[in-house]
Amino acid sequence: MVARKRKSKLPKTQDVLPEHLNNYVLISDMHVGCQYALCHPDGFELDGGGMSEPSADQKVLWDRWTEFWNVWVPSVTLGAPYAVVNLGDVIDGVHHNSVTQITHNVGCQRQHAVKILKPVAQGAVAYYHVRGTEAHVGKSAQEEETVARELGAVPDSAGCHARYELWFRVGNDSGGGLVHAMHHIGTTGSSHYESSAVMRELTEAFVEAGRWGDEPPRIIARAHRHRHIQIRIPGGAGDCIGMTTPAWQLKTPFSHAIAGGRMSQAQIGGCIVRYHRGELYVRNKVWRGVRPKEVG
Numbered sequence: 558m559v560a561r562k563r564k565s566k567l568p569k570t571q572d573v574l575p576e577h578l579n580n581y582v583l584i585s586d587m588h589v590g591c592q593y594a595l596c597h598p599d600g601f602e603l604d605g606g607g608m609s610e611p612s613a614d615q616k617v618l619w620d621r622w623t624e625f626w627n628v629w630v631p632s633v634t635l636g637a638p639y640a641v642v643n644l645g646d647v648i649d650g651v652h653h654n655s656v657t658q659i660t661h662n663v664g665c666q667r668q669h670a671v672k673i674l675k676p677v678a679q680g681a682v683a684y685y686h687v688r689g690t691e692a693h694v695g696k697s698a699q700e701e702e703t704v705a706r707e708l709g710a711v712p713d714s715a716g717c718h719a720r721y722e723l724w725f726r727v728g729n730d731s732g733g734g735l736v737h738a739m740h741h742i743g744t745t746g747s748s749h750y751e752s753s754a755v756m757r758e759l760t761e762a763f764v765e766a767g768r769w770g771d772e773p774p775r776i777i778a779r780a781h782r783h784r785h786i787q788i789r790i791p792g793g794a795g796d797c798i799g800m801t802t803p804a805w806q807l808k809t810p811f812s813h814a815i816a817g818g819r820m821s822q823a824q825i826g827g828c829i830v831r832y833h834r835g836e837l838y839v840r841n842k843v844w845r846g847v848r849p850k851e852v853g
Contacts (some may be wrong), residue, residue, distance in 0.1 A: 577729045578682065580634045584827040585644035585740070585780030586804035588693065589673060590658050590666030593807040594649060595622060601659050601669055609659045614807055621825055621844050624804065626677060629842045641681040642723060643674070644780035644802055645689025645740035647704050652692040657809055659813075663700055671707045678708045685709040686719040689740045690781070724774075728832035734775030734794065736830055737762060742779035742801060748821075752788050755779070759788070759799035775837055776800070776830060784824050785841050795837060802828050803843050822835050822846035 575829075586596040595618050596611040603609060611619065630639065648666040649658055660666065671803040674799070686705035688698035698719055703716035713720045723738040743754035759777050766773035776798045785802035789796045803824040812823070823846035830839055 579832045580639035581642055582639050583642050583802050586646045586783050588649040588806040589670040589735045591649035592657050593809050595805050597672055604662045616706045631837045633840055638682045640683040642685045645687045646693045647701055647735055648695040667704050670704050674708055684710050687723055687740050688721050725832050732835055733832040734837045736776040737774040738778040740780045742781055744782055751786055755788055755799040760813055785843050787839055798839055800839050807846055
């Protein structure tokens with residue numbers, strides 16, 4: 558029996574990852590080092606030998622983090638192997654004159670991110686890292702590259718452990734599909750248009766693939782917004798999906814100031830791209846931040 562050849566014509570500079578894996582867990586926007594983001598229950602180690610203890614909100618975040626990896630991921634994968642894709646902004650950095658960081662020492666932020674993510678990377682069959690926003694992770698995402706290297710992230714063809722984009726195939730030639738993942742995507746100040754940039758990203762992927770005769774992605778995955786949304790449109794090989802991931806950071810002073818963020822609560826969690834019983838789909842686990850109580 559001769560194996561059917563795939564029609565992909567992706568450039569050699571864009572790495573398509575190993576096939577025959579049915580589960581890819583996607584997380585993003587951890588912003589480790591921020592007072593409103595994840596902190597290990599052992600505390601955040603400071604450069605001078607001190608320790609910053611997690612706040613009450615950070616303890617709740619940590620409970621969500623452990624439930625995500627210890628309960629939700631095993632339940633949706635049915636115990637099957639999975640890869641992890643981190644879509645960037647792993648640390649908060651020193652950005653926009655903000656004063657909400659536990660420390661402005663990005664070395665401490667990096668090491669704390671490694672401490673949090675090391676068990677996650679070790680529990681996966683492969684760990685991949687996508688570069689986020691320079692304002693948070695440095696020029697050319699150099700801080701992200703350092704974290705990814707320490708975690709043993711799979712390098713790209715240039716030897717970089719953190720990359721700007723990631724192509725991977727969920728399933729195999731008999732089923733599943735190609736996925737394209739990046740950090741950045743357009744945002745909006747109105748909930749009425751929350752799906753617009755996602756739909757635009759998906760259709761632009763179709764146009765670019767058709768222009769050059771490449772295999773188009775069945776799924777495009779993005780981060781950056783700190784909000785999850787998923788759109789599905791029918792296609793010849795099955796539904797095509799555009800989606801964005803939630804985050805692991807609560808509302809910051811910036812969130813309280815921007816349109817679209819003022820009234821909404823933080824969305825915490827992650828997603829999985831999965832091929833199971835002939836269907837390629839995305840599932841999400843999203844916790845909503847608690848709305849402040851009324852006074853009086």
